Amino acid sequence: MIITNVEAFWLQCPIAESKQHISDYGLLTHFDMTLIVVTTKSGLKGFGEAKAAVGSSGVCASIVSCVENELKPLLVGKDARNITRIWEHLYNGTRDHYALSRGRKFPILGRRGTTISAISGIDTALWDLKGKSLEKPIVEILGGSCRDSMPAYASGGWADADQIGEQLGGYVSRGFQAVKMRVGVMDNTVNNSVKRVEAAREAVGPEVKIMTDAHGTFSVPEAKQFCRRVEDCNLYWFEEPVSPDNPKGTAEVRASTTIPIAAGESEYTSFDIRDLIQLRAIDVVQPDAAIIGGISETMKTAHLASVFQLELAPHCWGSAFSFMAGVHAAFASPSATIIEFSLGGNPMMYELVEESIEVSDGTISAPEKPGLGLTPNWDFIREYSQTV
Incomplete structure (x- = not known):
């Protein structure tokens, strides 16, 4: 070796x-x-x-x-x-x-x-x-899988208010019972983001989980206004409401709402996640294995999530390699209950490797192949x- x-x-x-x-x-x-x-x-x-x-x-x-x-x-x-x-x-x-x-x-x-x-x-x-x-699969070396399978959420949702229902409904028709849509500066105004979320909730019904992701583009006042106006839409979480350069602002947004706040994909090392937790800025921890320091730091972050009783939801938007790194870490962590599954155009997920990465009826099974389980x-x- x-x-x-x-x-x-x-x-x-x-x-x-x-x-x-x-x-x-x-x-x-x-x-x-x-x-x-x-x-x-x-x-x-x-x-x-x-x-x-x-x-x-x-x-x-x-x-x-x-x-x-x-x-x-x-x-x-x-x-x-x-x-x-x-x-x-x-x-x-x-x-x-x-x-x-x-x-x-x-x-x-x-x-x-x-x-x-x-x-x-x-x-x-x-x-x-x-x-x-x-x-052995990596998850087994990390202590073994905490569950045999896990629900996945369909990550996409860029359509405007008139079409977002159809777009997210398409994800649901494929078996996903949780969907994520983008909001924030791409909508020009908070009002437009609110309209899109309201249209999404009306289209998919009350039982489907909806996550929103602002990519850190709202100001603190805008994020607070957004949260206040979509409180009745029962969002599962609101991701990166403001810039990752403003963790105190993220904490301020969290303190203003009952909507769970998610963040972490832009952070480097578990030290950054520790700081967010100490600021009481997040409810959902989202390390990206290709950014935070690999599987090793992802697992340190997972342990932090477990200790502070927060949800772990690795950021899995990338190639098949970072996706499976996040999957192995998630299955090894008792704090993870749902996996991100990209529905955007992503040749690195499907054409870069020989294996076929699949979600069946909105669910992904625990990894079983040695290592990451991938062949370039x-x-x-x-x-x-x-x-x-």
Whole structure:
């Protein structure tokens, strides 16, 4: 299990025009991801994903450079089984011996952003390697699955007030009993967001769970107004009401409403999640394994959620690799009860891997295949790899 090579591939694939949508990020015409590949002396390969952006598209050149020029030299020759030790080494750099001997962090300056995203992909690849070497799914190594299956929620909902009912109703007709729609600045006004939510609730009825996601685009007063006006719509949660740069504002919004507040997909490491919890800003914790620090930090976040009796709902909008990383962590956590399932145009979910990721009647089963349970489609990788 000695690491002999670490590679990073920036993949960029066009989204079919029929599956493109417009959000506050604009018209999404392509999907980007950074595929991390860690190879051991025996030839065994582990795979992970690192993100340059929370949304579907982002320039991944800096992550590729970080992995291949900064982190790879630190990894080659290491035992891939020592996942926690490797994480500490990458996070603390040349001071890792202090961190390990003193029992606390001495992080490098670049402990957020690109470096943590790069570590995220590497960490997930190491968990994938460990699972494959033991011929066990990652969830089993994490302590085993807390449930045999879990409901999934259909993540989409960009249509206007006249069409949102039909769009979300289409998700329900596929078996989903929970749906998420986007709101916020893309609607121009709070009033338009409210109208869309009211139309959605009327269309799907009272029993279907509705989540809303503002992508952090409301101001604090706007978010409060939105919450007040949709209180009767019985939202399951309101996600990222205001900018992640304003955690106290998020706490202020939460204090003003009975609607559960969700956040976490834009945060790096469990320390950021700890801060949100201490501010009493969130009810639902949403780490993204490709951003927060891999499966290792996702599980630390899951433990925080459990201790503080909050719901864990990993952000699973990405390629098949970050999706399955979130799925394994969710099934291993008693605090997770529902999984995000992207219904946007996402070739990285279906064409990047050989396996078919499926939700049956709105439900996803606990993973059973070794590691992440995924096999890359190398023809796809070669076709859509970008030169850095």
